Amino acid sequence: MKLKLINSISVLLLLTILICCDRDNSQSQKSGSDSSKDAIFPKGELGPATNFTGNAYNFGLVADDSIYNTLVGNVYFEINARSNWHLHPSGQILIVLDGEGYHQLEGQPRHTMKKGEVIKVPANTRHWHGATEYNSLTQMYILPKTENGFVTWMEPVTDEQYNPTTKTNGNY
Amino acid sequence: MKLKLINSISVLLLLTILICCDRDNSQSQKSGSDSSKDAIFPKGELGPATNFTGNAYNFGLVADDSIYNTLVGNVYFEINARSNWHLHPSGQILIVLDGEGYHQLEGQPRHTMKKGEVIKVPANTRHWHGATEYNSLTQMYILPKTENGFVTWMEPVTDEQYNPTTKTNGNY
Numbered sequence: 001m002k003l004k005l006i007n008s009i010s011v012l013l014l015l016t017i018l019i020c021c022d023r024d025n026s027q028s029q030k031s032g033s034d035s036s037k038d039a040i041f042p043k044g045e046l047g048p049a050t051n052f053t054g055n056a057y058n059f060g061l062v063a064d065d066s067i068y069n070t071l072v073g074n075v076y077f078e079i080n081a082r083s084n085w086h087l088h089p090s091g092q093i094l095i096v097l098d099g100e101g102y103h104q105l106e107g108q109p110r111h112t113m114k115k116g117e118v119i120k121v122p123a124n125t126r127h128w129h130g131a132t133e134y135n136s137l138t139q140m141y142i143l144p145k146t147e148n149g150f151v152t153w154m155e156p157v158t159d160e161q162y163n164p165t166t167k168t169n170g171n172y
Numbered sequence: 173m174k175l176k177l178i179n180s181i182s183v184l185l186l187l188t189i190l191i192c193c194d195r196d197n198s199q200s201q202k203s204g205s206d207s208s209k210d211a212i213f214p215k216g217e218l219g220p221a222t223n224f225t226g227n228a229y230n231f232g233l234v235a236d237d238s239i240y241n242t243l244v245g246n247v248y249f250e251i252n253a254r255s256n257w258h259l260h261p262s263g264q265i266l267i268v269l270d271g272e273g274y275h276q277l278e279g280q281p282r283h284t285m286k287k288g289e290v291i292k293v294p295a296n297t298r299h300w301h302g303a304t305e306y307n308s309l310t311q312m313y314i315l316p317k318t319e320n321g322f323v324t325w326m327e328p329v330t331d332e333q334y335n336p337t338t339k340t341n342g343n344y
Contacts, residue, residue: 040269040288061267062290067294069317070314070316116214142314
């Protein structure tokens with residue numbers, strides 16, 4: 001009888017702990033995955049496959065006009081998504097609002113960008129940017145002096161260019 | 173003996189529940205109050221009392237140069253803090269990254285700004301911006317065409333201008 005009682009209470013204890021742990025986990029998962037609730041801007045429109053590898057969404061913030069001559073917007077890159085190679089006639093300012101990304105100026109090493117980082121892209125310089133293979137990227141862009149034009153799109157960034165540390169091992 | 177055993181186990185159960193509940197609470201408090209952990213940019217430097225009422229902190233993101241002719245930064249306004257009246261020779265783009273604020277162009281009603289909102293301030297137009305009396309404001313600014321200058325600072329925004337709905341009732 002005494003043994004039965006101890007067994008019942010042990011099961012009860014175990015259940016209580018399990019329920020508590022489950023509550024903790026579901027809370028952590030919520031705060032970790034539901035990032036859209038905290039997003040500053042709407043996701044925007046899917047960028048065309050001719051200019052992006054993977055899914056990148058553009059949300060326009062300031063349309064070009066002859067008063068500011070400045071174009072501003074936000075791009076949300078899903079994990080592994082990146083732009084093609086491209087250039088801007090007056091350069092570009094990139095500001096990382098969330099997540100983590102890569103940026104590369106042609107001829108220089110790939111640079112990993114963190115939340116809060118600002119990148120000044122020189123005029124007429126081939127470059128690409130995108131999310132990492134581990135994290136999405138939310139990135140604001142500013143195009144100054146738009147009287148000179150916006151962007152010239154070029155060829156896609158290959159897997160080897162995107163992730164030069166990944167070695168392919170042939171058939172084995 | 174049986175009663176003693178039940179008592180001990182009851183105390184153990186109660187303790188387990190209390191510890192679990194406490195973990196839950198401390199987690200909620202963390203995610204609710206520690207907003208500086210989620211801030212995109214550092215708080216920056218306190219703006220001078222000659223240009224601001226209350227505490228407003230500026231963090232420069234892009235310094236002016238002759239390549240972009242664009243100045244970019246972030247201001248964190250504490251609750252009730254606001255700029256003086258001022259104007260920009262080429263206008264200003266304001267982008268609300270967090271919290272809630274007020275913006276007013278002279279001669280127009282005060283406008284309440286929400287997270288994600290973009291405000292285009294015309295050139296040479298007297299205006300002010302700041303947090304509300306309930307919420308702080310994190311606000312990015314872009315000054316285009318800086319070859320024309322940055323800002324002309326003017327007189328403080330009075331309490332009546334800041335909050336025209338607050339009525340003073342004299343002595344009673």
